[in-house]
Amino acid sequence: MNLRYIFFAALLVVLGAGLFFLPEKTNTNEMAPEKLHAELFDQTRYVSTDEVAERIINQDPSLFLIDVRTADYYAEYSLPGAANIPLEDLLSPNWEDYLTQEYMDVVFFSNGDIYAEQAWMLANRMGYKNFYIMKGGLNCWFETIIKPVKPESTASNNEFDLYKFRNGASQYFTGGELILSEEIVAEAITVTRKKKKTVASGGC
Amino acid sequence: MTDRSKKYFNPYFGGVMVGLLMLLTFYITGRGLGASGAVKNTVVTAMHSIAPEHTEESTYMSRFLSDDEHPMNNWLVFEVLGVIAGAFLSGSLAGRLKLKVEHSPKITSRRRLVFALLGGLLFGIGSQLGRGCTSGAALSGMASLSTAGFISMMSIFGTAFIAAYFFRKNWI
């Protein structure tokens, strides 16, 4: 009887001592590959240039644009109201207050998609919420919003509407002369905000 | 020791078995065992059927009401139903099924029942304030090495040890 107790006590001590040889933490923060994979193919992280334009024009207070390019690029041109957090500084504690919030839709953009994607991955890994990428970046912004291409005459009405909107937006952002009729510009500015989370058509 | 107590398991054996069971529970559900949560859910459900408006207005109880999930439809409730069945099984196998009030020969049944009621009352309040009882907060909490589990365990047993002197007549 007593011997049995001693045996079990010894077993417990050995098991306990064995804990010293185990690593304290096994890859704690690593995101499971399956989860990352699923998120990478999730299209909801993209917003179109049209949506961004629309929300800037409507002065949507819940929109927060972050330019992840370098300060030089930012000084040259950026979207109105955008903040500049270069990708290499993204993890600096200075920006933490901007990033750890839940109420704003933060949209990353760069010239193309790549830097914005990298910023999104980092933000995702940090556990931040409500992050989006402006699909196509500033290149797409120029092609669609600043210099929209007139659709073919056979195109659908939707595409013409989009063109009309883009033309108006172009006026708004470039502040250029009113080539188009007054009516179109006015209409463009009062566009009501639609909740669309899908990739917009006619983008890049 | 009387013969009767010999029929009980060795406490270390029981402890290891429940420890392994707890391990299995963590493996399956990600959380430990518990008991008081089941009583809480029953209270919330009962109150909700008696006085629905009052329950929905109550700051505490409304926390446990949600539209899609019925509070009774809860892990702990089923677990406690299982505990009743398991205890009945064990009691009947060992021949311990008997209606009785267990108390020290120095006190009356009546006194024992009054204290049982008071004890239950305090445990009810304390388990809600402490977010779990001896099984849920202290035992499972210690198994997951949470600070909360150790605080619970020390304050429950510490207090009981200190207060034991004043209630000794009830037990010895």
Add this chain to the structure above:
Amino acid sequence: MGPLIPQGIISGEWNNVFALLIGVVFGFFLEGSGFSSSRKLAGVFYGYDFIVLKFFFTAAITAAVGMIYFGYVGWIDLDMIYVNQSYVSSLIIGGVIMGLGFIMGGFCPGTSVCGAAIGKIDAWVFTGGMFIGIFIFSEAFPLFEGLYNSDNLGSIKIYESLGISRAFFVFALILVALGMFYVTGIIQKKVKKVEY
């Protein structure tokens, strides 16, 4: 691999089935070890029966050590294990109230259910008291609300709070428990036997 249900390996519908089965085993061993008897439980506070202490620490250590090894082998993802939030003041005050309830009533919620299942009338009354207690708490919640939500340290582990390594803490816990088992064995021999 594990925990199974939070990771969606087993669907949530199985939840209740497992709950019932786990409950049956839990109840079986609780009752079988003597937790249905209030006088046996109270023994730990007067030195005539240390079953509570022995059982409690053996179970907690078995599960804790097992879980760490499971985590190491990769059977269970320790980060997904629920860790109670440490609301320090409400935990301590709640614990003090429960401690008083324990010594007065002789049961805790789990054991009173066991006692009730085998026909202990005092356990029925205790369980009834618990319903009333929870009802009182819910009704008087605005009184407790400040305390209930104060001093949250979050889901913190004990070895992090103490600032020591996990292995050291668990090893020390094992040694302390074995020491207590040994000492209580001696005490139990010296204390006058209580018939119950």
